[in-house]
Amino acid sequence: MGEKTPFDEMYNPDGSVREPYRALSEWLDEQPDKALALMQTDAEAIFRKLGITFAVYGSEEGTEKVIPFDVIPRIIAANEWRRLSKGIEQRVKALNAFLYDIYHRQEILKAGRVPEKLILNNEAFCPQMMGLEPAKGVYAHIIGVDIVRVGPDEFYVLEDNLRTPSGVSYMLEDREAMMLLAPDLFHRSKVAPVETYPENLRRTLESVAPEGFKGSSPNIAVLTPGIYNSAYFEHSFLADQMGAQLCEGPDLFVDGGKVYMRTTTGPEQVDVIYRRIDDDYLDPLTFRPDSMLGVPGLFDAYRAGNVTLVNAPGTGIADDKAVYTYVPDIVEFYLGEKALLQNVPTYNCTNEDQRAWVLENIHDLVVKEVHGSGGYGMMVGPTATKAMHAEFKKKIEARPDNYIVQPTLNLSTCPTHISGDVAPRHVDLRPYVLVGDEVRITPGGLTRVALKKGSLVVNSSQGGGTKDTWVLED
Amino acid sequence: MLGRTAANLFWLSRYVERAENMARLLEVGYRMSLTSRREGGASEHLVSMMQAAEVDEGFDAKHEVADVDTVAHYMMFDPDNPSSVFSCLQAARTNARSVRTAITGDMWESMNGAWLEFAQIKPRDVRGAKLLGLLQWVKQRSHEFRGALLGTILRDDGFNFLQVGNFVERADNTARILDMKYYVLLPRATQVGGDLDIQQWTLILRAASAHRAYRHVYHDRYKAQNIADFLILRPEMPRSLVYCASFVQQNLDNLGKLYGRKEKCQEAADSLLAMVEGTSMEAIFTDGLHEFLNEFIARNNRVTDALSESYNFY
Numbered sequence: 001m002g003e004k005t006p007f008d009e010m011y012n013p014d015g016s017v018r019e020p021y022r023a024l025s026e027w028l029d030e031q032p033d034k035a036l037a038l039m040q041t042d043a044e045a046i047f048r049k050l051g052i053t054f055a056v057y058g059s060e061e062g063t064e065k066v067i068p069f070d071v072i073p074r075i076i077a078a079n080e081w082r083r084l085s086k087g088i089e090q091r092v093k094a095l096n097a098f099l100y101d102i103y104h105r106q107e108i109l110k111a112g113r114v115p116e117k118l119i120l121n122n123e124a125f126c127p128q129m130m131g132l133e134p135a136k137g138v139y140a141h142i143i144g145v146d147i148v149r150v151g152p153d154e155f156y157v158l159e160d161n162l163r164t165p166s167g168v169s170y171m172l173e174d175r176e177a178m179m180l181l182a183p184d185l186f187h188r189s190k191v192a193p194v195e196t197y198p199e200n201l202r203r204t205l206e207s208v209a210p211e212g213f214k215g216s217s218p219n220i221a222v223l224t225p226g227i228y229n230s231a232y233f234e235h236s237f238l239a240d241q242m243g244a245q246l247c248e249g250p251d252l253f254v255d256g257g258k259v260y261m262r263t264t265t266g267p268e269q270v271d272v273i274y275r276r277i278d279d280d281y282l283d284p285l286t287f288r289p290d291s292m293l294g295v296p297g298l299f300d301a302y303r304a305g306n307v308t309l310v311n312a313p314g315t316g317i318a319d320d321k322a323v324y325t326y327v328p329d330i331v332e333f334y335l336g337e338k339a340l341l342q343n344v345p346t347y348n349c350t351n352e353d354q355r356a357w358v359l360e361n362i363h364d365l366v367v368k369e370v371h372g373s374g375g376y377g378m379m380v381g382p383t384a385t386k387a388m389h390a391e392f393k394k395k396i397e398a399r400p401d402n403y404i405v406q407p408t409l410n411l412s413t414c415p416t417h418i419s420g421d422v423a424p425r426h427v428d429l430r431p432y433v434l435v436g437d438e439v440r441i442t443p444g445g446l447t448r449v450a451l452k453k454g455s456l457v458v459n460s461s462q463g464g465g466t467k468d469t470w471v472l473e474d
Numbered sequence: 475m476l477g478r479t480a481a482n483l484f485w486l487s488r489y490v491e492r493a494e495n496m497a498r499l500l501e502v503g504y505r506m507s508l509t510s511r512r513e514g515g516a517s518e519h520l521v522s523m524m525q526a527a528e529v530d531e532g533f534d535a536k537h538e539v540a541d542v543d544t545v546a547h548y549m550m551f552d553p554d555n556p557s558s559v560f561s562c563l564q565a566a567r568t569n570a571r572s573v574r575t576a577i578t579g580d581m582w583e584s585m586n587g588a589w590l591e592f593a594q595i596k597p598r599d600v601r602g603a604k605l606l607g608l609l610q611w612v613k614q615r616s617h618e619f620r621g622a623l624l625g626t627i628l629r630d631d632g633f634n635f636l637q638v639g640n641f642v643e644r645a646d647n648t649a650r651i652l653d654m655k656y657y658v659l660l661p662r663a664t665q666v667g668g669d670l671d672i673q674q675w676t677l678i679l680r681a682a683s684a685h686r687a688y689r690h691v692y693h694d695r696y697k698a699q700n701i702a703d704f705l706i707l708r709p710e711m712p713r714s715l716v717y718c719a720s721f722v723q724q725n726l727d728n729l730g731k732l733y734g735r736k737e738k739c740q741e742a743a744d745s746l747l748a749m750v751e752g753t754s755m756e757a758i759f760t761d762g763l764h765e766f767l768n769e770f771i772a773r774n775n776r777v778t779d780a781l782s783e784s785y786n787f788y
Contacts (some may be wrong), residue, residue, distance in 0.1 A: 265733055
C-alpha cells in the first residue's frame with residue numbers, strides 16, 4: 001500500500017473542495033483554534049453521561065467503553081445516495097429471494113449457479129428452516145450493508161450483515177450529538193433526517209406480524225442476551241424508541257405453541273420478536289441445548305406461525321463470506337438484472353491456480369476467515385508482519401475453504417479531527433435497511449473511521465471511531 | 475409490565491434510598507464517636523451503628539479494630555458489604571440499566587452520573603472532613619434521583635413499584651436508626667434523660683435530617699419521648715414510620731386499582747400501618763421500643779415478600 005493516494009471525499013486532486021463538502025469546508029475554516037478539541041471533549045461527556053457504551057470482551061467485567069466519536073461529519077451528495085440506495089434495495093431483495101429459494105425449492109442450486117456443497121454443508125445453513133413460510137416471505141428484515149468507496153463513482157459492497165447487524169443506535173446518537181454540538185453547520189446544509197428509523201423499524205416489525213394477533217397492534221419484544229452483552233445499550237435504546245418490551249430469555253416462555261412474557265398481571269402473548277440473540281442460542285430445544293439465553297420451544301412456536309422472528313433463523317447463509325462472492329449471480333438469477341453495486345473481487349482458495357497466486361502475493365492481500373467478524377481472524381497483508389504472512393499462508397493451505405482473499409482496497413478518506421488538527425482518515429459506511437411490506441432505507445448510516453494514520457481497520461473493537469453521516473437533499 | 479421489570483424498579487429505588495440511609499447512619503455513628511466522652515466510646519458507637527444496620531457480623535469477619543477509618547471504609551466502599559454505599563449504588567445502577575426502557579432518561583442520567591462520580595473516588599482520600607462531605611454528596615445524589623423520578627416518570631404501575639420500594643426501604647431504615655439507641659449503652663454514671671442520653675437522641679434526629687423540623691413541631695427541648703414520637707407516629711414527618719407505612723399502603727392500593735384486583739400485599743401493608751396507627755408512645759415505651767421496632771421491621775419485610783408474590787417478581 002501507499003503508492004496510490006486514496007480517494008479523498010472532501011478534496012479534489014487539485015486541492016479544490018468537492019461540492020458536497022463546500023459548506024463543511026467553510027465552516028471548518030471559520031472555527032477558532034481549539035473549537036474542535038472542545039467539541040470533542042463535550043461529545044465524549046455527552047456519550048458517557050448518556051451511557052452510550054459498549055462492553056469490551058476480555059477486559060474486566062463491567063468495563064464499558066465509549067466509542068470514539070469524530071466531530072467532523074461525513075457527507076454524501078443526493079445523487080450519490082440515490083445510486084447507492086437503488087443498489088442496496090436491489091441487493092436486499094435478491095438476498096431475500098435467495099433465502100426463500102434456499103429454504104424451499106433450491107432452484108439456484110439445481111441450476112448450478114451456486115454450488116450445492118457451499119450451501120448444504122455450510123454451518124450457517126439451517127435445515128430446520130426448510131419449507132417454512134415466513135410472514136410476507138421476508139427472511140432478512142434488518143440489514144446492514146457494509147460499503148466502501150475507492151473513487152468518485154466506485155463503491156464496493158464489502159459485506160452484507162443479515163444476522164443481527166448492530167450500530168444503528170450510534171447512527172442515531174451521533175446525529176443527536178452533532179445537532180447539539182454544531183447546530184450552525186446544520187443551518188447551512190440540507191441534511192436528510194435519520195430520526196425516522198425507530199418509527200420505520202416499528203412499522204416494519206408490525207408489517208410482518210403473524211395474522212390474527214389480538215389487540216389493535218401486535219405485541220413487539222426486543223430479545224437481548226442481557227446487560228453484559230456488548231450491544232446492550234443498543235437493544236434497550238431501540239426497545240425504548242419503539243415502545244417495545246425489552247426481554248431476556250427468562251422473561252419469555254412458550255405454552256401451547258404460543259410465546260408469552262411474564263408480566264405483573266400474568267402471561268401476555270408476544271407476536272413479533274426482534275431478537276438480538278444468535279441462531280444457535282435462540283431455543284435450546286432446537287439449537288444448542290446448553291444455551292441459557294433463549295426460550296425453550298420458541299422455534300416450534302415460530303414454525304407454527306404464532307410468532308415472527310426478526311431476522312429469521314438461518315439468514316446467515318446469505319451473508320456467509322463464501323456466498324458473498326456469488327451475490328452478483330444471485331441478483332441476476334432472481335431479478336434478471338445486473339447488480340448495481342459491485343462486489344470486491346474475491347479469490348477462491350479452493351481453486352489451485354488462484355491459491356498459488358494468493359500464497360505468492362499474500363503481502364498485498366486481505367485474508368478473512370469465512371466465519372470471522374468484528375475484525376478478528378483477519379489479516380491485512382500490507383500492514384502485517386512477515387510472521388503473520390507465514391502464519392496465514394499455513395492456515396490457507398490447511399483449510400483453503402475457510403478463508404476468502406481480496407485485494408487491499410484503498411478506502412476513501414474523510415477529514416477527521418485528530419488532536420487539534422484535521423487530517424484524512426480511512427472510512428467505511430454501513431447504511432441500514434428495513435424490509436417488511438416495503439423496503440425502507442435510512443438516508444445515511446454509520447460511518448466508521450480508522451483513527452490510526454494509514455490504518456484500514458475501522459472496527460470499534462480494534463480502536464475505530466464513528467462519524468455522523470449526512471446525506472444531502474437536493 | 476414484565477415481573478422482572480417491576481422487581482428491578484422496586485429494588486432500584488430501594489437501593490438508592492438505602493445508599494442514602496447508610497450515609498445517614500454512618501454520619502451519626504461518626505458524630506457520636508467525635509463527641510463521646512468516654513474512653514473507648516468512639517469504637518462502641520460505631521459498632522452499635524453497624525449493629526443497627528445489621529452489618530456488624532460482616533465487619534467483624536474482616537476487621538479487628540472498629541475505628542473511624544475501618545468502619546467508614548466498610549460502610550462506604552467495601553464491595554463485600556452488600557449494604558455499603560458502593561454496593562448499593564452499583565446494584566441500583568445495574569438495576570437501572572436492566573430497566574432502561576422503564577425509566578426516563580433523566581432518571582438514568584442521574585443514576586449513571588452518580589455511579590460514575592462515585593467510582594472515581596479513591597477511598598484513601600476520604601477522611602475526616604472529606605468523609606462528611608462525601609456523605610452529604612450521597613444524600614444529594616439520592617435527592618436528585620428522587621427529583622428526576624418525581625418530575626419525569628409516568629404515573630403508571632412502574633411509578634408505584636418505584637415508590638413502594640423507596641418507602642419500604644425508608645421505613646426499614648428509620649426503624650433501624652431509632653433502634654440504634656437500643657444498642658448504644660449509657661455509661662453507668664449517667665441517667666436516662668441526662669445530657670448524654672439526650673445528646674444521643676439528638677444525633678438520631680439528625681440522622682433523619684429532622685433536628686430542625688423537630689422544633690417546628692414541638693416548640694420544646696429535645697426529649698426522648700418527643701423524638702421517638704416524631705420518628706414513629708407523626709404523619710407529617712416524611713421519614714416517620716407512620717408516614718412510610720401509609721405511603722406504602724396507598725401505593726399498593728393504587729396498584730391494586732390499576733390492575734383491578736385486591737392483592738395479598740395490600741393486606742400486609744394494612745397490617746403494617748395498623749401497627750403504628752393503633753398505638754401510642756406510652757404503650758411503645760412500656761412494652762419496649764426495641765421490641766416494637768423489631769416487630770415493625772419484620773412486618774415491613776412481609777410486605778416485600780407478599781409484593782413479590784402478588785406481582786410475579788423474579
